[in-house]
Amino acid sequence: MAKTLAEINEKIKKGEAVVVTAEEIIDLVDEKGIKKAAQEVDVVTSATFGPMCSSGIYLNIGHSKPKIKLGGGKAYLNEVPVYTGFAAVDIYLGATALPDDDPRNRVHPGEFRYGGGHVIEDLVAGKDAKLVATAHGTDCYPRRSLETWINLKDVNEAVLFNPRNAYQNYNVAVNLSHKVIYTYMGILQPNLGNANYCSAGQLSPLLNDPYYKTIGVGTRIFLGGGVGYVVWQGTQHNPTAPRTEKGVPRSSAGTMAVLGDLKQMSPEWLKGTTMTGYGVTLSVGIGVPIPILNEEILSYTAVKDEDIFAQTVDYSEAYPQRKSGSLGEVSYAQLKRGKITLQGKEVPTGSLSSYAKARKIASLLKDWIKKGEFLLAEPVELLPSVESGITFKPLKERPIR
Amino acid sequence: MLKKRLVLTFPQAVVEEPITYRLIKDYDLVVNILRARISREEEGRLIIEISGEKEALDKGLNYLKKIGVAVQPLAKDVRWLEDRCTHCTVCVPLCPTEAIVVDRERMEISFDKDRCIVCGACIPACPYKAVEILF
Numbered sequence: 001m002a003k004t005l006a007e008i009n010e011k012i013k014k015g016e017a018v019v020v021t022a023e024e025i026i027d028l029v030d031e032k033g034i035k036k037a038a039q040e041v042d043v044v045t046s047a048t049f050g051p052m053c054s055s056g057i058y059l060n061i062g063h064s065k066p067k068i069k070l071g072g073g074k075a076y077l078n079e080v081p082v083y084t085g086f087a088a089v090d091i092y093l094g095a096t097a098l099p100d101d102d103p104r105n106r107v108h109p110g111e112f113r114y115g116g117g118h119v120i121e122d123l124v125a126g127k128d129a130k131l132v133a134t135a136h137g138t139d140c141y142p143r144r145s146l147e148t149w150i151n152l153k154d155v156n157e158a159v160l161f162n163p164r165n166a167y168q169n170y171n172v173a174v175n176l177s178h179k180v181i182y183t184y185m186g187i188l189q190p191n192l193g194n195a196n197y198c199s200a201g202q203l204s205p206l207l208n209d210p211y212y213k214t215i216g217v218g219t220r221i222f223l224g225g226g227v228g229y230v231v232w233q234g235t236q237h238n239p240t241a242p243r244t245e246k247g248v249p250r251s252s253a254g255t256m257a258v259l260g261d262l263k264q265m266s267p268e269w270l271k272g273t274t275m276t277g278y279g280v281t282l283s284v285g286i287g288v289p290i291p292i293l294n295e296e297i298l299s300y301t302a303v304k305d306e307d308i309f310a311q312t313v314d315y316s317e318a319y320p321q322r323k324s325g326s327l328g329e330v331s332y333a334q335l336k337r338g339k340i341t342l343q344g345k346e347v348p349t350g351s352l353s354s355y356a357k358a359r360k361i362a363s364l365l366k367d368w369i370k371k372g373e374f375l376l377a378e379p380v381e382l383l384p385s386v387e388s389g390i391t392f393k394p395l396k397e398r399p400i401r
Numbered sequence: 402m403l404k405k406r407l408v409l410t411f412p413q414a415v416v417e418e419p420i421t422y423r424l425i426k427d428y429d430l431v432v433n434i435l436r437a438r439i440s441r442e443e444e445g446r447l448i449i450e451i452s453g454e455k456e457a458l459d460k461g462l463n464y465l466k467k468i469g470v471a472v473q474p475l476a477k478d479v480r481w482l483e484d485r486c487t488h489c490t491v492c493v494p495l496c497p498t499e500a501i502v503v504d505r506e507r508m509e510i511s512f513d514k515d516r517c518i519v520c521g522a523c524i525p526a527c528p529y530k531a532v533e534i535l536f
Contacts (some may be wrong), residue, residue, distance in 0.1 A: 049487065050489070051528065109525065111525075113452035113530075125438065186491045186523060186526060186528075187495065187526050189494075189495070193494070194494035194495065195494075196494075197490060271487065271529055272529075273528040273529060274527075274528055274529075274530060275528060276526070277525075283487065283528070283529075336508065337505065338493070338503060338505065341403075348492050348493070348494035350489075350490050350491040350492065350494045350495070351489055351490045351491060351492060352489055352491050352528070353489065354487040354488050354489040354490075354508075355488075355508040355511045356487070356488035356507065356508045357487050357488065359508070
């Protein structure tokens with residue numbers, strides 16, 4: 001029996017909705033079967049927590065007296081450069097931005113102790129940030145420099161706006177070379193010394209709605225500890241990636257662009273992140289509720305780690321040189337056990353995505369919904385799926401003579 | 402028999418003293434050097450596992466203190482900052498002594514100080530700077 005989203009919201013308002021996490025639904029379906037579970041369950045909560053580089057915040061800092069036009073000028077928050085190419089006092093700070101004088105990889109591997117992601121964490125933790133700006137000065141905005149402390153509570157708008165988050169599946173990174181490499185997938189020991197993965201697997205949002213039948217523009221979500229929204233497909237959204245018979249992508253596929261009020265968020269779910277020898281980023285906690293509108297949607301949410309496969313990729317050569325080819329497919333059940341076998345060798349695994357934190361988000365979001373504090377939103381437009389034909393294109397370089 | 406893991410800090414004056422030899426020969430102690438370093442300031446740091454009879458051990462440690470070597474239990478030098486840890490597990494395969502272990506049911510890590518040899522492999526691996534080593 002199919003349900004509508006409005007019916008589910010009515011039940012949420014009355015405190016009668018049956019909400020389970022994307023982990024709990026697995027046992028429930030095993031026990032009761034798809035049909036019965038679909039009748040009983042109204043919402044399944046999915047979640048993920050991990051480094052997501054295409055993240056950042058925009059702030060409107062308010063006007064100084066006399067006024068300054070940061071647009072076209074230069075500005076820094078805690079020494080980290082922010083983008084000023086907007087109006088007078090709107091700035092955007094990206095998660096991977098680094099202070100101009102950071103030594104980066106001049107002595108390899110660089111430490112990358114502080115950058116955009118860390119400024120974001122400090123701001124949501126309520127700490128003051130030092131804003132230093134210079135501008136060209138105009139008749140209407142005469143001021144040319146500004147140095148001031150700012151605090152999240154004092155700025156006008158503060159919005160987390162991430163162009164690409166929550167990848168639907170991802171590579172497992174290994175190193176076939178004979179020396180240690182430092183990547184965005186962590187430190188990779190030579191000769192298949194370790195294998196790093198980055199997905200919450202059976203808890204991950206887009207793996208629980210593999211064809212984006214419920215997630216789209218306007219979907220209300222848990223974002224960084226506050227309430228946010230899916231606002232578009234994320235960059236590099238690739239619904240046409242190869243899939244298993246059950247529809248689960250076998251490699252990185254869909255993505256989401258998300259947005260939410262930074263002032264509601266917390267440093268527990270937005271963490272400045274350092275990848276030695278690579279750079280800085282922001283780890284983001286996201287939870288997505290999936291309305292159980294019918295049996296098909298429920299059956300997708302019952303996906304298990306053993307049904308989700310990822311490709312192992314060599315980050316010493318294949319990845320940087322854009323050479324295709326996987327060293328083999330492994331399931332998240334294997335990855336989570338801590339060891340996989342590759343080329344006849346037992347390789348220990350590590351994860352960049354925190355399953356423990358994803359589990360906590362799924363359960364927090366479940367509580368919000370059960371208490372009637374969080375209603376589900378009907379998407380205005382679903383994320384483009386397989387039939388859109390959208391693919392992830394490489395750059396066609398056209399040398400400039 | 403008692404066994405201890407210790408961090409020894411030597412001032413410049415005793416850097417050239419053959420203290421390991423003395424501990425073994427004069428005090429009949431078993432000394433296993435886990436890590437050794439002399440800093441630019443010429444201060445020496447030695448991490449050892451030392452075992453022997455209680456009396457011999459006490460005397461050996463007394464000797465160290467007498468010549469000016471600071472003795473600290475090893476665990477004091479390694480700090481797992483649990484509040485910064487996200488339990489992502491990326492450090493786990495890099496730990497050579499399985500001092501960082503994952504409860505596979507909870508998918509949470511725990512740190513077993515007794516197994517840690519302060520090799521430092523987890524330090525650059527941690528994206529959240531949740532491990533500190535004072536070495």
